[in-house]
Amino acid sequence: MPSLSRSELIRKLQDKTNDCLKEFIRPDEPLAILDFPDIKNCGDSAIWLGEIAYLKNRHGKIPSYVSRIEDFSESELKRVAPTGPIFIHGGGNFGDIWVSHQDFRERILDMFPDRQIIQFPQSIHYKSEQRILESARAIGRHKNFVLLVRDEESLHFSQKHFDCRVQLCPDMAFCIGEVTPDAPQFPVLAMLRQDKEQVGTVDYSIYPEIPKEDWITESRRKVRIAKALGAASALLRLRPSELAFRKLDAAAQNRFNRGIRQISRGRAIVTDRLHVHICSLLIGRPHAVLDNSYGKIQRFMNAFSGGTDLSYRATSLDDGVAWAKAQAAANQT
The missing domain is CATH 3.40.50 (Rossmann fold)
Structure with a gap:
């Protein structure tokens, strides 16, 4: 197919x-x-x-x-x-x-x-x-x-x-639909879990040239500002339900924008997060996919998102890094 x-x-x-x-x-x-x-x-x-x-x-x-x-x-x-x-x-x-x-x-x-x-x-x-x-x-x-x-x-x-x-x-x-990414800053970015769904531990010092990050850190101040701005847009209506929706939706948009900026920095990506895989598809970036602790990503790809050349099912971190490096070199402009 x-x-x-x-x-x-x-x-x-x-x-x-x-x-x-x-x-x-x-x-x-x-x-x-x-x-x-x-x-x-x-x-x-x-x-x-x-x-x-x-x-x-x-x-x-x-x-x-x-x-x-x-x-x-x-x-x-x-x-x-x-x-x-x-x-x-x-x-x-x-x-x-x-x-x-x-x-x-x-x-x-x-x-x-x-x-x-x-x-x-x-x-x-x-x-x-x-x-x-x-x-x-x-x-x-x-x-x-x-x-x-x-x-x-x-x-x-x-x-x-x-x-x-x-x-x-x-x-x-x-x-959400297609999203326009920022320009890449380096060839390969590793976006790997740091929570209870991660698989084992890896010595990342063997890849000194590749940034290894996760997207579960944030500026609390920026999220508070986003919520305040979202609330300000609803003040004229003075409806508590509308106010709550605007605040929370603004916080979600702030976090999503942060994530898109973060993954856009890699010309190619290696990840074990399902939504780094999904957001990489939304921005059109090639990415190698490992899995989480119980196979969630491969299961989802089998059902829905595996039918594109943008994603590669890596057998190991070494395999994923090698594929991502090749993609970054081929897509360099």
């Missing part, structure tokens, strides 16, 4: 996403999105911006209610969005690696038994059989939960363990 161009792949995945979601969004109903990712990881902000871009571009809507885990208000959600679907932010936290998100998700299922709840696309991973059973009970009690997943393994797992509608859907970040 011939490889797809970047534009063709992005359009294909956007259309697939719309096929999955369009039935849940109605022009005469409000909607809510919960578990806003107010964290340093740029990938989560890319997912959020894709969720909002999808709603705006395909349906001309923005959410009536948004919240982080820590400032969620049941009464406020019911006040501003008394009907309509409740969406939960997508990503890779469905399971028992990032337990606070799973605890919150299951609490929402119990809190709103009569509302349709749609999980934006997730990767599923559990280590504990007991936690699988707990999640299955929460989902089984609800009866109107829709679980969208980002890979075939998550699909089969969920169909086996959970009594709900499960559907394969691309990551929401593709709904």
Whole structure:
């Protein structure tokens, strides 16, 4: 099968996403999105911006209610969005690696038994059989939960363990569309995890010429300024729900812009982060892909994003670096 161009792949995945979601969004109903990712990881902000871009571009809507885990208000959600679907932010936290998100998700299922709840696309991973059973009970009690997943393994797992509608859907970040990168500053950039999903340890001193970074550090001051500016744009309306949305959306845009600036610096990239892979596709940069601790990236590429010459499935860090160096040399202008 011939490889797809970047534009063709992005359009294909956007259309697939719309096929999955369009039935849940109605022009005469409000909607809510919960578990806003107010964290340093740029990938989560890319997912959020894709969720909002999808709603705006395909349906001309923005959410009536948004919240982080820590400032969620049941009464406020019911006040501003008394009907309509409740969406939960997508990503890779469905399971028992990032337990606070799973605890919150299951609490929402119990809190709103009569509302349709749609999980934006997730990767599923559990280590504990007991936690699988707990999640299955929460989902089984609800009866109107829709679980969208980002890979075939998550699909089969969920169909086996959970009594709900499960559907394969691309990551929401593709709904951002193509992004113009900054000019590269050096041949190869290594964007590698520094959290609980990283695989082993590597002596990076053997690559002294290659910057090794992650994108989970940020300037708190710049994020606070972004939130303040976002809030200022909504002051005339004096609606708390609009104010919350503008603040959080501005923070996500700030983090995403930071991530794009960071990865743009490499003419070619080596990564074990799913959203460095996705954002590299959005900016059109060649990149070698390793994997995280439980195979999330390869699973996603098998389902959706592997059909382009921009990405290379590396067998090791050495293999990925060698490929990236060759791509950087070939693309040097």
